[in-house]
Amino acid sequence: MKKVYLMMYDLGAGHRSTANALKTVIEQRKLPWKIHIVDAFKEIIGTTAPHYVYNNLILKKTWAKIINDPLLVPSFKLQIQLSHFAWLGRFKKFWQQHQPDLVVALLPYTNRLIYESLQAVCPSVPFVTVITDHADCPPHFWIEPQEQFLICPTPTAVTQAKHLGFPQDKIFCTSGVVIHPRFAEPIKVDRRNERQRLGLDPDLPTGLITFGSQGSKVMLEIADSLEKSLLNLQLIFICGRNEEIANILRRQQSRLPRFIETFTSEIPYYMHLSDFFIGKSGSVGVSEAVAMNLPVITDCNALSMFQERPSAAWIAENEIGIVVKDFRDINQAVAKLIQPENLRRYRANAAAMDNRAVFEVVEILERVLENSFLEATQIVRV
Known part of the structure; x- marks a missing residue:
């Protein structure tokens, strides 16, 4: 059984719902994978403070939204930068203990941290970022300049990835944002x-x-x-x-x-x-x-x-x-x-939109895991 790690956090419900949607399709297809859904902040870094701030303030309080962009977001990014080396050690320890075969990021902000820790411990393990918004919000949100595969839900996100220097064989475009197959x-x-x-x-x-x-x-x-x-x-x-x-x-x-x-x-x-x-x-x-x-x-x-x-x-x-x-x-x-x-x-x-993204992403991950990148590029056209 291949060990596949879906990295997310419970800030809102979108990231976990994306992980659950992918897990459902993987199980329906009976792929020989063991799926691990991991809340990166709670289970690796050991904090739920971002969950509280986002879920109980940003989503519910109008006054918090007023200071979100000018204050809370820069503060959050700064905390990630200042804590980088300490958190890097926790991620490295996690990968040493779990030895993944594929790591999939379904969350923004921390993808550089996940990638660098994975490179330090398991450099041959492929790393994939699945963008769950309709576009990136640079800098240092979804798309980081590092060796990874990017799964983009819209042509806009594809264009952003290309402008950041990603080669076409590392970019895949789906028919939309991943949603649960029951829809x-x-x-x-x-x-x-x-x-x-x-x-x-x-x-x-x-x-x-x-x-x-x-x-x-x-x-x-x-x-x-x-x-x-x-x-x-x-x-x-x-x-x-x-x-x-x-x-x-x-x-x-x-x-x-x-x-x-x-x-x-x-x-x-x-x-x-x-x-x-x-x-x-x-x-x-x-x-x-x-x-x-x-x-x-x-x-x-x-x-x-x-x-x-x-x-x-x-x-x-x-x-x-x-x-x-x-x-x-x-x-x-x-x-x-x-x-x-x-x-x-x-x-x-x-x-007419015909969103099949959850099925497309699973097919892409399957090809990536099999190291058949050329075949993967034929699944969906960039």
Whole structure:
């Protein structure tokens, strides 16, 4: 059995969901690999401080987003630089103990650290970085100038890699961001009946509102704005682990039919019941929505996290939704989107994306592991 290490961290849910998606396909294909999903900060460096800051401040607090780019991100990068040699020793010890056959980075910031430690202990082991955002955010985010394979979800990311000097035989382009294969599976339930079972109208336009695994108070603002509008629709709220937001929504009186759920593994089911998606422009979340043929409404402004801004650009460029400057414009965006001709066009554009990335990445990793690089370049065209 080959030992394959998928390196991630639980800052948000996207990195772990990517790892779980790849593991699922690897197991479905019965490849002779032993998969290890490793939270680099928690299990190797021995800290969960970045998890707390990101999950409990950046994702939930507006004031934290204001200082994210000018203060928190530079501070985080500085900490990585100052701790490089100390952390390098911990990674080297980890590789000495585990002796991997393939290492795959599903996380930004620490890829230089992972690569250098791997080179020091197991220099023949291939190192692959799978970019899980729609583009890199240089410097020292996803793409580091080192000997590695890069798996890019968009032509934009491919262009960035080439500009940084990566040869074409080290770059692979997939059909999108990796999402779980269940988003490609048919859901055999009757939408009208299921809507009624949840207390919803079987025929009203239905919006799914979610802001990732930690939720956000922005959901309350969106709910209030739509409540005061003249729009005739209904809403499904997925609040993640944010019980506070869920409880507030449940206590509110609403003229619009609504269903409130907390953290769930049934996102494809709720997307199947919906007509459009409202949420932050996280690469995995919007890609899941598009895979379910849901047009997306998201925002992009100075408070948007820099790694999510390329996702908003991707949505606008491919005409698979509407990007607003601020969710205070949500009423106008929803009114425009649910016009029948617009909704049909956006849904058709979403259906045309055909994201097969999770399967493509596993095929690429298989070729890399077999040292058949030429064959790997024929899987997907850069």
